[in-house]
Amino acid sequence: MALEGKKIVLGICGSISAYKAAELTRLFIKKNAEVQIIMTEEAKAFISPLTLSTLSKRPVLSHYYDKESGEWNNHVKIAAWADVLLIAPITAHTLGKLAHGLCDTLLEAVYLSCTCPVVLSPAMDLDMWKHAATQQNIQKLNHYGNFVIPPDRGELASGLSGEGRLPEPEKIRDFIKNIFLKTASFKGKKVLVTAGPTYEPLDPVRFIGNHSSGKMGYAIAKNLQKRGADVTLISGPTSLNPIDTVETLSVTTAEEMYKAVEKRFTKADITIMSAAVADYTPKVNADHKIKKEEASLSLELVKTKDILAEMGKRKKKNQLLIGFALETQNAIENAKAKLKRKNLDLIVLNTLEDEGAGFGYDTNQVTILDKEGEIQNFPIKSKDDVANDLLDILEKRL
Numbered sequence: 001m002a003l004e005g006k007k008i009v010l011g012i013c014g015s016i017s018a019y020k021a022a023e024l025t026r027l028f029i030k031k032n033a034e035v036q037i038i039m040t041e042e043a044k045a046f047i048s049p050l051t052l053s054t055l056s057k058r059p060v061l062s063h064y065y066d067k068e069s070g071e072w073n074n075h076v077k078i079a080a081w082a083d084v085l086l087i088a089p090i091t092a093h094t095l096g097k098l099a100h101g102l103c104d105t106l107l108e109a110v111y112l113s114c115t116c117p118v119v120l121s122p123a124m125d126l127d128m129w130k131h132a133a134t135q136q137n138i139q140k141l142n143h144y145g146n147f148v149i150p151p152d153r154g155e156l157a158s159g160l161s162g163e164g165r166l167p168e169p170e171k172i173r174d175f176i177k178n179i180f181l182k183t184a185s186f187k188g189k190k191v192l193v194t195a196g197p198t199y200e201p202l203d204p205v206r207f208i209g210n211h212s213s214g215k216m217g218y219a220i221a222k223n224l225q226k227r228g229a230d231v232t233l234i235s236g237p238t239s240l241n242p243i244d245t246v247e248t249l250s251v252t253t254a255e256e257m258y259k260a261v262e263k264r265f266t267k268a269d270i271t272i273m274s275a276a277v278a279d280y281t282p283k284v285n286a287d288h289k290i291k292k293e294e295a296s297l298s299l300e301l302v303k304t305k306d307i308l309a310e311m312g313k314r315k316k317k318n319q320l321l322i323g324f325a326l327e328t329q330n331a332i333e334n335a336k337a338k339l340k341r342k343n344l345d346l347i348v349l350n351t352l353e354d355e356g357a358g359f360g361y362d363t364n365q366v367t368i369l370d371k372e373g374e375i376q377n378f379p380i381k382s383k384d385d386v387a388n389d390l391l392d393i394l395e396k397r398l
């Protein structure tokens with residue numbers, strides 16, 4: 001059912017595993033999906049366009065224009081037509097081009113023009129897959145909001161054995177099926193996410209900040225967008241790349257973050273505040289750089305507004321509010337109290353007890369508590385996986 005009537009653009013690159021694209025096309029067509037194939041020139045050395053056009057019942061496209069008829073293949077139109085763009089197999093070369101926004105082929109131009117979900121299924125030799133350049137490109141493409149199907153392990157065409165095989169067509173079909181089920185789960189929901197630290201200025205060159213990298217909040221925003229939500233990300237200063245198609249507002253101070261959240265809160269169905277907002281800010285922001293004239297310097301700090309608590313007061317019945325807590329003592333008790341005090345639906349608790357979890361890392365270890373008293377402990381995971389655990393819980397509350 002999930003695939004019926006769906007419009008799939010299937011990109012095929014030059015890898016020996018391109019032969020599997022024929023079976024994959026047949027599986028989609030059998031489910032009454034429409035398939036438009038775009039091959040790179042190199043892919044044609046591995047599988048014939050005639051095989052694929054016969055199976056897909058449509059002409060196979062490769063170039064910006066047909067050299068014989070002179071007919072123009074409009075990449076924007078193809079991208080707008082697609083419900084999903086799947087590139088299977090995608091080679092190390094094309095991964096690199098997509099990661100850097102290059103587009104000297106029709107397939108790459110369609111990729112850049114797509115607003116639908118994009119799924120990449122890499123296939124290559126073991127060492128190429130493991131290479132730092134490939135892994136960085138994968139990370140980048142993942143961060144841009146694309147889905148990546150991890151390659152399977154097994155025998156490779158080179159004779160080596162390991163990670164790099166294109167998964168079997170049934171597995172890719174099921175991945176696409178799940179995307180259609182998943183991308184619908186937050187459809188029509190407006191979600192506000194805060195991320196990163198805030199910087200509280202002391203003078204024109206100094207500030208009080210914290211070590212938050214923003215990675216957790218960005219992972220939440222990206223995965224919400226993948227599940228079809230309309231996401232607005234309010235981000236403190238971070239070095240992270242923006243996420244494609246997620247509206248991002250940059251703020252610096254706790255006060256600016258407060259104003260940005262307040263303005264949008266009423267319209268949000270869900271608000272997730274993962275930002276590490278400063279609890280105190282310098283009373284005076286000096287006009288000029290503070291000189292080191294005295295032997296000691298005292299700063300007077302004043303409390304910032306607690307954005308989460310304030311939104312908890314304004315929350316309507318149909319809105320969900322999720323907070324984060326970083327506790328170093330009596331973690332569960334404190335988190336429970338915070339959940340109640342700030343009128344939250346869920347609270348995500350970090351304890352910083354595990355090596356590799358929390359600020360600055362790519363992994364996190366959390367416990368999620370809900371207002372009904374349920375407590376779920378999760379092992380240490382990537383921030384993407386933590387985000388998805390949270391979204392799975394939220395999905396059930398929608």
Ligand code: CTP
Pocket residue numbers: 194254273274275276277278279304305306307308309322323324325326338
């Ligand atoms: N938060 C906020 N505004 C603030 C401070 C925190 O919205 N000025 C939000 C964070 O985004 C996070 C949660 O509150 O979701 C974290 O609260 P935390 O700082 O851990 O706890 P506090 O309520 O400030 O209490 P304490 O410092 O006593 O632990």
